[in-house]
Amino acid sequence: MLALDRVSKTYPNGVEALARFSAEIGQGEIIAIIGGSGCGKSTLLRAIAGLDRASSGTVTLDSEVIASPHAKIGIIFQEPRLLPWLSVADNIGFGIADLPASERREKVARALERVGLADKARAWPRELSGGQAQRVAIARALVPQPEVLLLDEPFSALDAFTRRDLQDHLLDLWADTRPTLILVTHDVDEAVVLADRVLVMRPRPGRLFDQIEINLTRPRDRNSPLFETFKRSVLTSLDRSLDRNVPDRDATQGPGQAMWW
Amino acid sequence: MISDAPVLQQSSEPVESAAAPSRLSRYARPVLGLLLPATLALAWELVVWLGWSNGRLVPPPSRVFAAIADLARSGELLRHIAATLWRVGLGFAFGVVAGTLLGAISGYWSLARRLLDPTVQALRAIPSLAWVPLFILWLGIFETSKIALIAAGVFFPVYLGVMGAILSVDRKIVEVGRTFRLSGFAMIRRILLPAVLPAYVVSLRVGLGLGWMFVVAAELIGASEGLGYLLLDGQQLGKPAQILAAIVIFAILGKLTDWLIELAAAPFLRWQDAFSRTKGA
Numbered sequence: 308m309l310a311l312d313r314v315s316k317t318y319p320n321g322v323e324a325l326a327r328f329s330a331e332i333g334q335g336e337i338i339a340i341i342g343g344s345g346c347g348k349s350t351l352l353r354a355i356a357g358l359d360r361a362s363s364g365t366v367t368l369d370s371e372v373i374a375s376p377h378a379k380i381g382i383i384f385q386e387p388r389l390l391p392w393l394s395v396a397d398n399i400g401f402g403i404a405d406l407p408a409s410e411r412r413e414k415v416a417r418a419l420e421r422v423g424l425a426d427k428a429r430a431w432p433r434e435l436s437g438g439q440a441q442r443v444a445i446a447r448a449l450v451p452q453p454e455v456l457l458l459d460e461p462f463s464a465l466d467a468f469t470r471r472d473l474q475d476h477l478l479d480l481w482a483d484t485r486p487t488l489i490l491v492t493h494d495v496d497e498a499v500v501l502a503d504r505v506l507v508m509r510p511r512p513g514r515l516f517d518q519i520e521i522n523l524t525r526p527r528d529r530n531s532p533l534f535e536t537f538k539r540s541v542l543t544s545l546d547r548s549l550d551r552n553v554p555d556r557d558a559t560q561g562p563g564q565a566m567w568w
Numbered sequence: 569m570i571s572d573a574p575v576l577q578q579s580s581e582p583v584e585s586a587a588a589p590s591r592l593s594r595y596a597r598p599v600l601g602l603l604l605p606a607t608l609a610l611a612w613e614l615v616v617w618l619g620w621s622n623g624r625l626v627p628p629p630s631r632v633f634a635a636i637a638d639l640a641r642s643g644e645l646l647r648h649i650a651a652t653l654w655r656v657g658l659g660f661a662f663g664v665v666a667g668t669l670l671g672a673i674s675g676y677w678s679l680a681r682r683l684l685d686p687t688v689q690a691l692r693a694i695p696s697l698a699w700v701p702l703f704i705l706w707l708g709i710f711e712t713s714k715i716a717l718i719a720a721g722v723f724f725p726v727y728l729g730v731m732g733a734i735l736s737v738d739r740k741i742v743e744v745g746r747t748f749r750l751s752g753f754a755m756i757r758r759i760l761l762p763a764v765l766p767a768y769v770v771s772l773r774v775g776l777g778l779g780w781m782f783v784v785a786a787e788l789i790g791a792s793e794g795l796g797y798l799l800l801d802g803q804q805l806g807k808p809a810q811i812l813a814a815i816v817i818f819a820i821l822g823k824l825t826d827w828l829i830e831l832a833a834a835p836f837l838r839w840q841d842a843f844s845r846t847k848g849a
Contacts, residue, residue, distance in 0.1 A: 358746060376747050388744050392762040392839045402748045404758075431839050451748075 308333055309355070309455055309487060314364035316350050323512035324350040327364065330506065330515065334454065335485040339492055339502035341541065343549050347513020348491040352457050355489065356382045368455060381453035381486075385460045387440035389432035395419070395443055396428040402451040418446040421480065438469035442476065449480060456481075458490040462497065471529075474500050478525065495545065499537045500527055507541070509548035516548040627809040632816065635809040639798075649817065651794040652783055655711070656825075659718025660779045664772065666719065667726025674727075675734025676760075685731070692724045697785055704789070714786035721782035722775040729771020733764035766840060769833040773826055780822045795821075 309332040316325040325347035332338055340348050353359040355366050357376040366373040368380065381402075389398045400415040419425045422442040432440060441461060448456060458477075462470040474497060481488060492498055498505045502521055509516040521537050528534060609629045616623035623631065639645035670688070674681040699720060700713075707713035737760055745759040787796020795814045802810035 356747060358743060376749050378749065382747050384740070384743075386740065388740050390741065390744065390759070390762070392765075392836075401744075401758075433839070 308369065309489075310365075310367045311351075311355070312365050312367070314351065314354055314361045314366060316347070316354060316359065317362045325354070325361075326512035326514045328508075328513070328515055329364075332487055332489065334487055337481070337488040337490070337501055337503045339490045339498035339505045340508060341492055341495065341498050341505055341545060342508030342513070342516070343510050343545070344493075345513070346508040346510035346548075348508060349459055350513060351508075352382070352459050352489065352491050355455070356380055356457050358382075378451065379454040380457065381448035381451065381455070382457040382459065383441075383444050383448045383461045385463055387432070387437075387444040389435075389440055389443055389447075391432050393432075394428065395424060395430050395432065395435070398432065398443055399446045399450055401447055414450055418450050421483075422446045422476070437465055438473060441465065441473060445473075445477065445480065449484075449486075452484055453486055455487040455489065458488065460491055460493065463492070463494065470494075470497070475526075477501070495538055495541050496529065498541060499523075499534060500529060505541050507544045507548050517544040519544060625808055627812060631809045632812045635807070635813040636816070639810075639813065645817075648793055648795050648798055648814075649821070651791075652787065652796065653821070655714055655718060655786065655794065656776075656779050656783045659715045659783070660722050660776060662715065662719035663722025663775060663779065664726050667723045667771075667775065668730055668768075671727040671730025672734065675731040676756075681731070688724075688727060692728075696721050696724075696782065700785070700789060709790050714783070714789075714791070717786045718779050718782045721778040725774040725778060726771050729767055729774070730764065733767035733771075734760060736767075737763045762836075765833070766837055769829065769837065773829055776825055776829060777822070780818065780825075784818070 311328055311330045311332075313327040313329050314325060315323075315327055317323045324345075328347070328351055330338075340351065342348055350359070354361045355373065357366075357373050357380065360374060368377065371377075373380065389395075390401065393401065396415050396419065399418050400411050403411050403414060406414070416425070416428075419428055422445065424439060424442060424446075427435065427439065427443075432443070435443065445461075461477075462473050465473065477488075478501065488501070490497070490501060499521055505519045505521060506515060507517040507519070508514065519537070519541055523533060523537065612623075612626070613628040613630060615621050616628040627635075636645065639648075670684065674684050674688075696717065700717060703713040703716050707716055741763060742755070742759060745755050750758060783794070784796045784799070787794040788800055791797040791800075795818055798814040799811055802808065802814065
C-alpha cells in the first residue's frame with residue numbers, strides 16, 4: 308500500500324506548491340489525479356517518485372519511507388525521454404541492466420511483443436512516431452515490474468486517436484501484473500476511462516479537494532450514459548475546485564473534523 | 569522486406585532511371601569540388617610551359633611534385649613526416665587527456681568550475697604563441713617545449729568542448745537515469761558519456777586542427793627536422809617548390825588525421841539525427 312501523509316512542498320522561492328496532501332492508495336488501484344494548472348499535481352508525483360524531496364510529510368510504500376527513486380516505483384513522463392543513442396530494445400532493457408544478458412533479452416523481447424513493437428527492436432528512437440515512442444517508454448517503465456507506476460500526463464502530447472489507443476493499451480498492460488497506477492492528467496475523459504478513483508486537487512496551495520469513485524466495470528464504454536454521468540460529476544467537482552468561494556471538501560481531515568463542519 | 573521481389577520485377581526500369589542521376593551526382597560532387605583547383609593548377613602549368621612566366625617564385629605543380637619525389641627518394645621526406653607526426657601525436661594526446669579531465673571536472677562539479685574556469689578562460693585569452701619564449705626557457709629548445717606548445721593549443725578547445733557538452737546535457741535525460749537509480753560512475757558511463765560524445769568528437773577535431781597549426785609554429789622556431797623545418801629551409805635557401813611541397817603534405821596529413829577521428833567515431837554516432845544524414849542522399 309502507498310501512503311501519503313501530509314505531503315507538503317514549498318519551493319525555495321516561497322511558492323507553496325503542495326500543502327498537506329494525504330491519501331492511501333491500495334495495491335493495484337488505479338488513481339487519476341486531476342486539477343487546474345498549478346495545483347501541484349506534478350509536484351506530488353515527483354515526490355512519490357523520490358525525484359524531489361517533500362518539504363514535510365512522508366511517502367511510504369509498504370511501510371518503507373520513500374526519499375529517493377525506488378526500485379518498486381516506476382515513472383513515465385509526458386515526453387517519452389528515450390535515450391537517443393540506444394536502440395528501442397536497449398531502451399526497454401535500460402532498467403534491468405544488472406540482470407544476466409539472456410534473461411534481459413527474454414524480458415525485453417516479451418515487452419516488445421507486448422507493446423506491439425517487435426519489428427522495431429533494432430530501430431533508433433528517432434525513427435519512431437510519438438505514440439510508438441511513448442509505448443517504448445511504457446515498456447521501459449514496466450519491464451522492471453514496479454509495484455507502483457506513476458504517469459505524468461503521459462498521453463497529453465499525442466493526437467486524440469493515438470491517445471485512446473494508448474489508454475486501452477495501458478489498461479491491457481496493467482492487467483498483466485496489476486501494479487498501482489497513479490496518473491496525473493488534465494483530461495477528464497482519460498481520468499474516467501482509466502481510474503478506480505479520481506482525486507481532484509485545487510490550486511494555491513495545491514491540495515486535495517475531492518475524491519470520486521468510478522464504479523464502472525471494465526472495459527468501459529466511452530459513450531455509455533453512465534460514463535457521461537461520471538464525467539459530469541468529475542467536471543462539476545473540477546469547476547468547484549477552481550471557484551475560490553467554495554470551501555475545501557477536504558478528505559484528509561479526520562471524521563471528527565468532518566462532522567464539525 | 570515483405571514484397572521485395574515483385575516490386576523489383578515490376579519497376580526495375582523506373583528504379584534504374586531514378587537511381588542513375590543520383591549515382592552520377594555521387595561521383596560528380598567531389599569532381600565538382602576539384603574542378604577549380606585543378607583548372608588553376610593546369611592553367612599555371614601551361615603558363616610556365618609556354619614561357620609566359622619563369623615560375624621561379626610560384627613553381628608549377630610539376631615542379632612541386634618533383635620536389636616531393638626528390639625528398640621521398642632520399643628518405644628525407646619520411647624522416648620529416650615522422651618527426652612532425654610524432655610531435656603532433658604526442659602533443660595531441662597530452663592536450664586531449666588534460667582537456668578532457670579538467671573539462672569533465674569543471675562540467676560535472678560546479679564548485680570546481682567556479683574555482684578553475686576563470687583561470688582557464690584567462691589563460692585561453694593569451695595568444696598561445698606568446699608562451700613560446702617561456703616554454704623554451706623552461707623546457708629547452710628541443711622536443712619538450714614543442715610538444716608542450718602543441719598540447720597547450722589542443723587543450724583549450726577540448727576543455728571548452730567537454731565542459732560545454734556536459735553542462736548542456738538534457739536534465740530530462742539525467743532524470744531518467746535517476747529514476748533507474750543510477751549514480752556516480754554508472755550515471756557518467758550510461759548517460760553523460762554517450763550524451764556528450766557528439767560534441768566531444770567535434771572538440772577533438774577542432775583540437776587536432778589547432779595541433780597541426782601549432783606544430784608549424786613550433787617547428788618554425790627551431791628544429792632540425794619536421795615539415796615545418798622544410799618550410800623554413802625552403803625559405804632560407806630560396807626553394808619555393810620545397811615550401812609548397814611541405815604545404816601540400818601538411819594539407820594531406822591534416823585531412824587524413826581528421827578523417828581518422830571521424831571514422832573512429834562514426835560507429836558510436838550512428839544514432840544521431842543529423843542534418844547531413846537527411847541531406848546526404
